[in-house]
Structure formats: C-alpha cells, structure tokens
Amino acid sequence: MFTSIQREVNQFINRGLDRTLRIAVTGLSQSGKTAFITSLINQLINIDNVTNGHLPLFEAARQQRIVGVKRIPQINLNIPRFDYEANLNSLMASPPQWPQSTRGVSETRLAVRYHNSGLFSHIKEKSTLYLDIFDYPGEWLLDLPLLNLNYQQWSLEQQNLRQGLRAELAQTWLEKTKKLDLTAMADEDILAQIAKDYTAYLQACKEQGLHFIQPGRFVLPAELEGAPVLQFFPLLHLAEKDWKKLKEEAKPNSYFAILNQRYDYYKNKVVKGFYENYFVHFDRQLILADCLTPINHSRQAFQDMQEGLQQLFKNFHYGKRRLINRLFYPRIDKLMFIATKADHITSDQIPNLVSLMRQLVQDGGRHVAFEGIETGFTAIAAIRATKQVLVEQEGKTFKALQGIRSKDKRQVTVYPGSVPSRLPSIDFWQQQKFDFDQFEPQPLESGEIIPHLRMDSVLQFLLGDKLA
Template sequence: MRQLMRSVMNPVRRATDAGSAQFAQWFMQSTHRFTITGLSRSGKSMLFTSLMTILKYRSEQHYQCLPLLRYLPMDLVEKLWIEPLGDLPEFPVDAHLQALENGQWPPATESVAGFQLIVRLRQTHQVKKYLLPFTDVVFEFIDYPGEWLTDLPMLDKTYTQWSDSAWAQQMNEPQSQFAGTWHKWVNAFDFEQPPTPDNIAGLVNAYREYLLTAKAAGISMLQPGSFLIPGSGFDWQEFGFTPLPSRISSDQSSPWTQRFAHHFGLFQTQWLQTLKQNTFRETDKQIILVDLFEGLNHSKSHLYQLRETLSNLSHTFVYGNPGWLQRHLLKQRKIAKVAFVATKSDLLPASEHDNLLALLKDVTRGATAQLNDDVQFEHFLVSAIQATDAGSTAQALRYVNQQGRYIEATFEPLPDSLKAMPADEHYPALPAGVPNDYLARMLNGNGLDRLLQYLLEE
C-alpha cells in the first residue's frame, strides 16, 4: 500500500519540489485579501496593531488568545511571519507599541502602509500530509488615511456635479453649523476677478479652514479629505479647488468654473485613479469599521450623515461572489463577504451592547441595502484593546482617565436606532487613557476571534 501511495504521489511531489509557484498558490496557500475600510478616527491603526500583536503571541508564545478561532488552530501553527506587501511601506507596529508604552494611543494614519501576515499550518490528514505538508494562510492588509476613502466617490462626478452636491451638504445639518464663516467668505468674494494663483489660494485656504473645523467637530463626509493631511500625493496648494455657488459653477464660460474643473480633473487622474488602483486593491473580503461614538458624542444629525456616508461609499467597491475557478485561474476579485464592525465597544457596559449592535445595523442600513444577494454580511462589536473594567453596577465601567486616575462612570441607556435618539441629546464618549497593562488587555481584546472566524469561513 505504501508503495502504491508513493507511485501515485511522487509525480505530484516532484512538481512541488520543482518550485511550481502556481501549484503553491493554488493548493498550498489560502490567501485572504482584506480591505479594512474605515473613516478617520474609526480605529484602523489600533485594530492592525492588535491583530499583529495577538497573532504573534498566539503563534510564538502559545498565548490562549482568540479562543473561538477554529480556522487557525494554535496547535497546528508551525510559524508566523510578516512580509512586505508589494512596494508599500510596512505598517509601523513597533512605533505604535512604543506609543502605548508611553501612555499614548497610536497616532492617526497619514500615509499608506501594508503588510502580509503568513501563518503556516501543519497538515494532519495522512494523505494531505504526504502530498501537501503544510498550508500557508496569507492575510494581506493595507492601512490608509480615512480621509482618502471619502474622496473616492468623486471619481464618478464632474466638477459641477461635485460642487453642487458639496454645497448642498454644507447647507444642511450638521455641516451648516460649521460652514458659516466659509459661506460669508465666498459671498463677499468678487468672482469678476481673474483666477490668479493668489486669488485661488485665498479661496482654497478659506475652504480648507472650514474642512479642518468640521473634521475636528466629528463631521464624516468632507471632500476633498486629501487636502487635510500631508500624506496625500496631490499638490493642493498649486492645483486646489473648492465648491462654488451654483450661479458660478453652472456657468461653463466662467473662468473660475473652467479653472476649477481643470484642477478637479487633475485631482481625479493624478491622484484618485492611482490611489484606487494601488491602495484600494481588488479584494475578497471587507471589514468596514464604524465609530458610532463619534456621532453619539455630537448629535443625531452626525449619525444620519454617517449613514449617508457609508451608503455613498458602497458604490466605490465591487461586490459579488466569484467561484474558485474565477478567483484562482481567471484572477477575478470581488468582495463576497463584508463585516460591519462597531469599534471601541469596550467604552460601553456589556448591558448596552445589544443596543449598540442594533444601532450599528441601523446606521449601516443604506449600505447593506445596496449589496448583491450573493454577498454575505454580518455585524460585529469589537474592541482592539479592553481598556475598561466592569463597574459596581451593570450600567457602570471603571477606567483610567487621561490624568492616570482610576475612576468609575455610569451610563444612561443607549438608543437602539436613530429614530429613538432625541435630536437635542448626545452621549459623551468615555475618555479612556492607555492602561499600564495594555499588552495583556490587547491580547484579551473582545470580538476579534468571532470576526476572524467569520471572515475565514468559506
């Protein structure tokens, strides 16, 4: 029998020994390409830091984290390593861990970074073990500023279409609370002046001040977000543009409309198209991170705009469910599985998690309505680090504040839908600081095992 097995298996083993990269990709690797989509402040960087740290400790230290993750059984993990992802800079996990060590949360992402996380699993089945001694599970991750994400829908618009929509948004809540100074500036501006570099710079700088003010106040739908961070590859100081009142933007003979339409076209071709091709690569599975606390901390209108933003972003990605043949032979990539994730769930008592999950489903309702029937989606609550402890009551939490004091906070019931949230109320976000035992708390982050389990299921 053993001789028979050798005669059957040896030709195949010789194919692998000959260095057939295609054979390895088809049969010895399980590649999971993740797009982790998140707006600014949604927790992408902290999630990446936790994932890399947890999987490293699970593999090298055999730490019993991710207890529900059956698809990466710890006793079968032979080794784990990280490789560069193409020519992208590596994710700065060491710098982020140093920030935590210094009592600071990791800084906001201002440039793109990527990595491949490879987990090698030993085979247990005798036939598979003889033919394929191991399986590599390959995770591909890309981190990028959330401001870039909100700019992608601009690819499908003309300048006038974008200008009119941006202006209309500024006239409504919640942007109207912060756009007053910018609108006064525009109304006083003399558009009979030619669009000289100095005149353009005056408009662009005034508009950028509005964007910065609105961003600081938790506004999610701001375009162009790429104007706000230094990591953008577009020279907004030389080729900047702003939305204009419709009396100007609708006049195709206006030198201002013509100049801004030209700059808008450069923004699309020189920045957004390249950004979409290189950073927002074709992928299989998508994690959409949603920070509900930013909206809850401000107003009901902030959450309504978050719902609108997520709905608009769903047009940016290609969804579907290609089969094995299409994925592996024809190299077709569509997003077949989506996880909507409310981050920082440790900032609420466990008694309020059902309401938080219901609110997440309500806020993502517009996005899920646009998914194809063959696209799977689920909703999850996740904390990349368990920064709080249970309080003295079911509605309380204990935490270390920014000054290093260990205190307790009591919470009011959370609304389970946008409709249930009073228009004039807001729910302050817990200002938790970095605990001294951050590493142990990171390794015990909640919900990551369920999230990975869902994404790894075929």
C-alpha cells in the same frame, strides 16, 4: 460521498492558487483602524500553542493548528510600512499612550504557518498563508460619487449640504469666492489662499464631529499636501445661467477654467488612481465604525456619521453599477462591518451595538445587497482599556466599567448606560442617557498580549475558511 470528495478536491485546487490574502481595513478618521491592526498583528504573532487561549472563537488557534505567525517584508516597496513597533511602544510606555493618528495608506505583511486539516493534510502537512494588510482612510471612499459628477454638478451637491453648522463654518471662504471675478486671469496665489480657507472649513467640519467630507483628500492629503490638485473649491453662489455664461465666455487661463481643470484632474487622477491602484486589488474588506462617540455627541454628529458610512458603503453595492464603473469593482468575497471601542459599554450592551451597526448599514431596515459578498457584523475592542466589574447598589447588582479616564487621568467606575439597538429616534436625543468617557490604555508589559474583546470573532470570519 462523491460531493465530499469533490469538495476536498476543489479545496485542494483553490489552496494551490490561493496563497495570499489582501486584506483592507478602513473606516472614517478615529474609527480605530490603527488600534485594530496593531492588535490584530499582536494577537496573531502571540498565538502560542502551549498557552493558547486568548482567541477562543478563532478555530485554527483553538485547534492548535497554527504553528507560528511572523511579520515579513512587504512586497509593495512604494507604500509606507504600518508602524507596528511604534504603536506597541506607545502602549508599553509609562504611562501608556494610544498609538498616533495616521494619514494615508500603510501596509504590513504576515506569514501564517499552519497545519492543514482534512484530505489536504495527507498530501502536505503544513502550509503558509500570506496576509497583506492595508490601512487606508475611509474618507478616500467618500469621493466615489465624484466620478459621476462634473464640476458644476458637484458644486450643486455641495450647495445642498450647506445647512446648520456647515453653513456657519463655511462663511469665511464663501465670502472670498463670491468676490472672485471668475472670468479674470487666474492668480495661483489667490487660488491657493482660498483653497486654504476652504480646507480649513472642511477641517473645522471634521473637528466638529461631521464625517461626510468631500473631497476626502483635502482633509487627509498624504503625499499631495500643498499640490495644486488640492487647490480648488466648489462654486456655491452661481445660478444655472451663471454657469452657462461662464462656460461660454471664460478664457482658458481664467479662474473658472483653472478650477474646472483642477476638479477634473482630481477626479481623474487622484480619485480614479486610488481605485485602480488599490481598491480593485483587495480580497477582503473590514469597515470599522465608532458608533458610540457620535451617539454621545449630538444628533447631527450621528446623522453625519450615518451619511458618511452610507457613502462609504456605496463602494460595495453591486446594485449601484451605474455609479461605479464596473472596472473599479473590487474582487472582494468577504466584507465585515465592525463596531469598535466596545470596551466603552458593558457586555450586556454588545448585542445592541452589533444590531445598531447592522441598522446603520441597512439604512434603517432597507435591505442593502452586497451581491456575491459574504457580509458579517460584529462589535469589538481592539485594545481593551476598561475592566468590567459588578457594583452593588441598594441590594441590586449592576455591571459597570473601570478604567483610567482620559480627561483627568483618574481611575473611575462608570455605568455608561444603554446603547440603542435601532437608529435613535428624536426622543432618544431629548432624553439622552448614554454617557461616554474616553479611557487611557491599560499598562502593557513587554511580551504581554494586548487585552481585547472579540478580536477572535473577526479572525474567524476573515481567515477561518482559508485555514480550514
């Protein structure tokens, strides 16, 4: 009895203080962040207690305790607004379009008005929970290791990455850096030109489906586009003795000195700045990953996504205290890993997708601790583009998907095959059976709720305790 009163009192106190949640949504490019936030807002603002039923796993909605959800002006006036209206208009266009790809960070604020439950309901009938939702590129988190590396160490790491496809793509800019006399007085235009080739190389890696790209801002510069801080590159052709010699001999205005300076500036201002201004202030973090596209693509694409995700997760490991300055540790209490675009697979494959996501995070079974953080895993479709149908063939019934295929805009019925529940082995790539098609969004009428899969599982994890 005492403990239950105690618990209610604690809840009471917590609620008095805890009226705002800062929720961050991230993931590598094209992982589905914009679609996810668009759908999340849409699901919430359409909670209507009469026809309620689109979010069965979200308890507060199911119990009809949500009075209403509204978009309200954000508090940070210097962060671009998340363009919900434009995204919704794209979906309502004829034919419907996917929301535009975004760059940089954006924010939106929601007010959730709800009926209290338990003891609190006798004191105060209704409360408001404010949600600040941030969308930021996961690529920015890939720069975390830079904080512990100097220019030489970073160059060395980049050298180790240069294999296979990357080596091929790197040729043009590498030739140019080799010809540069690093002790000569720096010419800004030449640096800008080589940096442009270097950026083109990173972009090409990205377009080829490689996700582990450093420095992250080079491919997603947002407001830094064209700034000298993004005009440096690693020096891959130097041996230890060359570095030593250059450090001793290169003058302050030489190419070598300027490159060092720019690297340090990038690290201290841009990378650190992101952690100080954003990252440490988040309360809850959702990490989105599209595991299906790389499975369909190639082994290298999959491994690269895995490497990218691992780098991204490092931001949340408590065990890596040495890597991340304690000051930058976010105060998050909940972290959810979300496999997106689950409407590309039949419902029987969803548990496999969740399991694969788990494996990716846990590095093939090695347990990764996100100490003190409640961690969840799920698979969703933010904007469901397909319908599941049953197909009969030779007396047997199969689950299949129906949708408008993007490449030829034709309505097709497909059986996508099975998703591996563990990290795929070499055999998997040799006898690849998974067949992934991109689909167009389904037509959406004005006022209609965006069709989704399991967005309510995310809402329950994210907000359930705050609305209890």
